[in-house]
Structure formats: structure tokens, C-alpha cells
Amino acid sequence: MTDNFLELDKRHVWHPFTQAQTAPDPVVIDSAEGVLLRTKDGREIVDYISSWWVNVFGHANPKIANAISEQAHKLEQVIFAGFTHEPAVKLAQELCKLLPGDLNRVFFSDNGSTAVEVAMKIAYQHCRNTGQEQRTRFMTFDGAYHGDTVGAMSAGISSHMFDAWKDLLFSVDIMPYPHTWENDDAVESKEAAALEAIDLHLEKYGKEICAMILEPLVQGAGGMRMVRPEFIKTVVEKLQSRGILVIFDEVMTGFGRTGANFACEKIGVTPDLICISKGLTGGFLPLSVTVATDHLYESFLGETFDKAFCHGHSFTANPLGCAAALASIELLQSPETQHNFKRIEAAHDKGMEYIRALSQARHHRIMGTIGAFDAIVDDGGYTSSLGGELKKWFWDRNMLIRPLGNVLYLLPPYVISDEQIDEAWKAMALAMEELNS
Ligand SMILES: Cc1ncc(COP(=O)(O)O)c(C=O)c1O
Structure with missing residues (x-):
């Protein structure tokens, strides 16, 4: 059955971010619960990355499953232009x-x-609606990743994931990103250099810039690259004091990842726009939100339609997704989850000891529930050959750990136990010794 299933998959399915000619067969997952994925052939795999960083409260969480089920019997979907509903x-x-x-x-x-995409479009139209037509430019950080639509790819061009479409994208102003790690002696000089470059850029182009989009505190797909909260705070103040909008892409950092509900809370700033997805529904359903300030919203009001935000999707505010998200927010705020943030951070710190002792690894870093380090290799980056070898090595040991090239990281569901975290750090240390000596 499984073999036939795989044949059918190969015949008909196109998988994301996959070179189908050389990739190993996809794994058939039959069911999941908590931190465990169960394969069709009876294996139990510990999911150390919350799948694609989404299942923050564990797989098949009963509270979210029930909320979706109840909602499905009441209202599954309705057009959201001219209509509304209680879950939304x-x-x-x-x-x-x-x-x-x-x-x-x-x-x-x-x-x-x-x-x-919505955030960038709102920012751009806000400038048009308020007579600031000269503001046409966007700023981003080097190494950013914001997703796969045209605006998001443009903002994430420096990730080099989108070179195939580079002629199609609009240009953005890319600022240096002073990512840091434990005992980084150069952090202050890197931040000073980045702030100086930003100052120079603002001096020259400040009046032409519409918005800066950034992943606050941690660049995810760029390699779990972290910066200090004070640095982001200073950048935000510089931008907002010049009337430049700030967009926080909290698609990955939101819903507790950095140890606070949202990274903006940890930094102590209010962006003009914030993007949230992934953990929003606890990983059950595709849903996202872009939240804007009242000030931004009001600039879209007027007597004529051309000022309105002419954007929407067939499934905008799907009631099932909203019901899942409401359950997810309750889980986020529970004392148990809030305690788990601190517990997981402490467990990462303990586990990192195995890595700190190794000569094959460097740039140890922890932020809330994320722990990461770089394997020292000749071919660093997303396409590092070590990444593929490591993936298989962990899989053979029933662990879903999926390095970003030579960057190894854990980003587990919050229900993971301390013992499971310890096992993962031990395994990562052993993998370094076996595969990277
Ligand atoms: C920071 C960030 N922004 C945007 C996205 C895109 O989200 P999606 O894959 O749901 O389109 C991702 C995905 O990993 C992300 O990490």
C-alpha cells in the first residue's frame, strides 16, 4: 500500500522547495499527536521543528480540533466583503x-x-492616500525571508532563494544585519556599523522611503540569525521619527517563539503593521492576519472607492481558521504555555553545553524557544552539503530536525519535554562528531 501510494505521489504531486529528481522519497505520515509524527510504516518521529514552524501547541491539539469541529457544523465559510461573522x-x-x-x-x-504582501500594499497605498507619493522605496535587512509572493520575494531577494525571478521583482534597499551569538565580542561594533549605514541611507533617501519590513529579533529561513532587542528598538525609533512605516513580519516569531507572545512586546515597540500566521491557528489551518494601527486604517477612509484597500481572497477570514485561532490564543495565554517558554529556554541552555564543548560548531545562540548554532564547514549557507546529510542522519534516529544548510536549530512545539530536548542536543553534538570532524 505504502509503495503504491508513493508511486502515485511521484506521478501526480509537486512538492514545495524540492528537487524531485534527486530528493529522497517523501515520508508518508499517517497521524500525529503532541510532538510525535507517526509514519505509515509504524515509526514514531519526534517533531523538533513544529513541522514548518506552525504546530506550536503540538499536533492534533484536542482543544483546537474541537473548536474547528464545532464551527464546521455551524458556519464553514462565507464571503467576507459585505458580511461578517462571530469567529472573525x-x-x-x-x-x-x-x-x-x-x-x-x-x-x-x-x-x-x-x-x-498585504502589509506592503497597505503601506504603499497609505503613502498615496496621504499625499506622500514620493515615498516609493522599501528597506529590508540583508538575509531576510518574507515568503514567496512577488512583494515578499522582492523584500527577501538577499536570501538568494529567488534568483530565478530576480528580473521580475522590484528593487529594495538592503541594510546590514548585525546578527550575533553568545560571547560575541564584535556585537557592539557590528551594530554601530549597521546603524551608521542606516543613518546614511536615511539622510539620503529618508523622504522617499515608504516602509521598512523586518523579522524582529530572529531571521528564520535566513539561518535563525538573531539580533539584540535594543538594536531593533533603535532602528524602529529612527524610522518612525522620520515618518517611515515599520512592518514587523512576525510570521515565525509570533505566538511565543521568542519567549514573549510577540517579539514587538519583548523589544518594547509598536510597529505600524504586524504580520502573523504559522502559530496563529496552532498549525491546523492556513490563516494569517496583517494588523494595522488606527492611524493607518483611517487613511483609507473617504467618499470614493479608490482610497479603499482593494484586496481580498476567496477564503478571507475563514470561520474554521478563526475558530482555531481563538482556541490557539487561549492556549497561548494559559499559565502552562507561558511557563513552557521559560522551561524550554532553560532546557536549550542546558543542552547547548554539549555543543559549546565542540570545536566543529560556533555561533551558539538561544532566543526563547529557539536554539541554534552553525556547523563550521567550507561550504556554508542554505545549500551546504552537510545539511542534507544531517537531515538523513536525524531521520534515521526518528528525529525531525531539518538544518538550514549548515545551521542546526530546534524550534519545538511548546509541549515538548525537557528529556526530549536533551536528547536532541545530545544527538546534534554526536552528529557534529560523526559527520563534521
Ligand atoms: C518570517 C517569515 N515570513 C513569511 C513567511 C512565509 O509564510 P508562508 O510560508 O506561510 O507563506 C515565512 C515562512 O517561513 C517566514 O518565516
């Missing part, structure tokens, strides 16, 4: 309560990339 309104209200400042206007879409 409640979700918007709960999100705004959680977010800082006057981030009070929730626009729904379906995934992280579209949340980013």
Missing part, C-alpha cells in the same frame, strides 16, 4: 487586546506570504 470579530478583538499600542485593525488573509 472575536478573533480580531482578542488579537488587538494582545498586541501593543493602537494596532487595532485586523486584515485577514491565508498564509505568511500574503500577510506580508
